[in-house]
Amino acid sequence: MIAFKRTAWAACMATMLVSSAWAQDKPYAGVELKMLGIGDTSVTRVAPLVDEFEAQTGIKVHIDQLPYPGLIDKIIVESSSDNPTYQLLWIDSPWVGMLGEAGALEDLTSRAKRDAAEIGLNDIIPVQLQEVSWQGKLLGFPASGMTWLQQYRDDLIDNPDEQANFKKKYGYDLAPAKTWQQYKDIAEFFTRKKGEMAAGKPLDHNLYGASQSYSRVQGAITHDYFPLMRSFGGDYWDPKTGLCAMTGEAHVKAAEYLKSLIPYNPPDYLGLMWDIQSGFMERGEAAEAAYWSVRSVRLTNPEEATVAKDGKVGFAANPISDAGPQPTYTGTLGFAINAKSPDKEKDAAWEFIKWATSEKLMRRFAEEGKGVSQFRKSILSDPQLQAKYPYYKVLLDSQVDARRRIFHPFYQTVEENFGVELSKYMAGETPTALEALTKACTAVNTQLSMFPVEQRLRWIQDVPVEVLAK
């Protein structure tokens, strides 16, 4: 009898110990999370793996993939409500100012600091963390870190005939453009019609020197303009008043330069949205292009780009202007947590973010061919991966001196107004760049001037993100 009681008691204790250990392993078991996501590679590569996450942590994650047009609208509408449907949000870094100021996003600083070792905080390229921060607070976490980089046809530039002809015409050696003047020369040199020769072979299609975006759809032209503007030394805001200041000499020069590239662009230039614009490069119909590194992986994949097998694409940092080297123009697609969710869900969401952006998972994506745009130094500097994705080295090197893209709460106003006015200038409707830029700036300032100057100045401050402070 006593023996039986003892065994029963031991069995009970054992079960309790095991189950409490199991429970401690999965403190958030049973929590259900919903993510407001997009059909973007940064999300679609994670979506099929959520079952693994659930097996690990017991947290069930449901990702809604929504269209990009209208996504920010839905995020704002969702954030305006006090009991949110979505705990996790996919964000594009320019929205951070608006969402941060609205108090929609949870400050991840304390969690990131606490789990710094686990997330490899030091492994992340610092500017990528800066991109998802607002007033020093970490309001999101990078899922896809990108820069605006240059792509060029290595096979054309390396060709000895082309090099000889180029040197004869322009007086210097043909090489990937380091300055914007060189970029233009190369674009001019390689703009050829079907039938003309290129790299010793007759062309079976028109070749364009460059492929930029001049469309106002989704503000596409501003994606091309702002890196140029920064490269020419221009900045967005007046440091004394916090108002739009994009009407200076550098800004005008940048706009005029963009316009001067038009003759070397495909005739569709005014109607092109990003992926069609980069499609010219992918089909080998453009000699140079500049774009977000998030699409660079396609140029290394023969299934997505004919140029990957028929030609060879090289990657380089953006050219510089007479203003000298400027900090690289970066961008980030990230995951954020809804500030209005209950604490337990927020913590569970943080677990998800850690898992989805972990070095382990990111490396796995890179090895599986979903190289996309990495933000971890260890992955970008891995020699094997660098061989597989030649743009990794560019990403790594160019982000040593980098500055984030625009993050102002009125970003949408800026993108819309500049998109329209710049597009009009490119189409020839507005005669001068200064006029177009002034119109756009005035429209933005009409809304901004309603706010006190201290508030405006606070908005333009790029406060270093606290989580990186030593």
Next chain:
Amino acid sequence: MTASAREKTLIYLLIALVLIVFMVPIYLILASSLKQPVDMFSQPPKFIFTPTLQNYYDLFTMRPFHLQILNSLIVALGSTAFSLVVGSLAAYAISRIKNKWINEVSFWILSMRMFPPITVVVPYYIIFKTVGLLDTPLALIIVYSTFNIPLTVWLMKGFFDEVPAALEEAAQVDGHGVIATFFWVTLPLTAPGLAVAAVFCFIFSWNEFLFALMLTGSKAQTVTVAVMSFWSSDAVQWGRIMAGSFIVLIPGMIFVLTCQRWLVKGLTMGSVKG
């Protein structure tokens, strides 16, 4: 109406012309859906290419597309049925009643369709969130009905106008009640109108985007949003979007064919009139 052989040929030629003009974009949808990403855009456009079913495969593996089709069906059929009933009844009343208020009322009903939808998205979001109907088919059915009922009313009014009151009065003199007359005499004569209204209501509900985007999440997401979700931040995934667009034509076509058959049935019923 008989036509001579020459007339017949002319008619067929004209119809062929019309068909070509209208079907070219449809062909584009189908062709693009079978193209690999590299073939999607080129100079000149590619008419000959290696087709692939990858886009269709992606459609169903990357999204719960079959569930989304079901959602769209529930919403479209629900709103159509509801709007047809409510709308035809109202249209009949408007057609038959001749007093000074009726024009105001019918105009008010029509004005429901005139208000820019964008402005009412947020209040509808608030309402449905408050009553817990967010992300349900019912929310969309309700919203779409505010657009479909006016359409049905205005469409059916024209058809009811064409049914002579004398016919109804004759039936009533024969001893049939008002409601019976409505259902067995008047309504069958307007069956083509009902078919048309049904098709329009269905199509509007099936293709609506803005409210579907804002008012639904994963549970009640419709095909329109699902197809558009392949427009991501870095690319418009043309192949998948076109594949989705092509597939969702099928339920629509089935519905239209069903309505057309009902239309014929209604006509034969209507031929009861003496």
Next chain:
Amino acid sequence: MSQIANRNRNIALIFLLPAIVILFVTTIFPMLYALWLSFRNYDLSKPFIPRIFVGVSNYAEVLSSSAFLHALITTFKLMAMTLSVQLVLGVAIALLVTQKLPGMGIVRTLLLIPMMISPVIVGLVWLFLYFPELGYLNYFLGLVGISPIGWITTTGWALTAIAIADIWQWTPFIMMGTAAALQSLSPEPYEAARLDGNSRLDIFWFVTLPQLKPVLVSLLFLRAIDAFKIYDIIYVLTKGGPGDATEVISLYIYRQSFTFWRMGVGAAASFISLMIISLLITYFFKSMQRSQAMQAR
């Protein structure tokens, strides 16, 4: 007889009730909310901006805005282009496809497909057609020696390009409604007219058309209301550009409400648009009634 007429009328009133009640209940809150918004300075994305009452300044801003006026004019231009062509084309095609010839049923069904596609997708497909160098239209034009047209990239063509896409999508609407009406017309007047030896054109003009009028008017009104709100196609094809050549009312409101987040202004613009389209519809409605009354005499 009058007893039946009276009973009819009472029951008819009851028929009307569900529509009125349902529409009222489901739209009263949104309309009141929008009205409330229109008198306020309301930015949904920035809760730190006080949402104060601003009287009629939103209305004043919209009414004095050249952008709004331009959007209005552009919308009306587009409506004029699309409605006129849709009407003529729709009726003409309806006449063709209601001939009692084999295969017409299939043709009618096929011609409905454009209408069955989501307007957003219609926009995307027409992009395939309209791209200057990558597009199919310019390719075919090139085959017959016409130089490429900047359909969506030049201000001269953009609105026409949108009109063509819209006409393509919605002519089937008119066609289907007209075909349905044609099929429900009684055959007697035709037999009489033909026995009288009238030409087909005369028969159409004097016998068919007057009978079609009520249905055509309904269809046109419905189309006009939808055309006034046109949005998705333009958003995808040109998003209001190039410049603001295709900026229509809906786009103006969307920009105010969701890009600039000035929802009060967007709401005010919505009510002003509602008033404008209502006035227009009323005007045409009244003139229809007047001409009908004159014809009856």
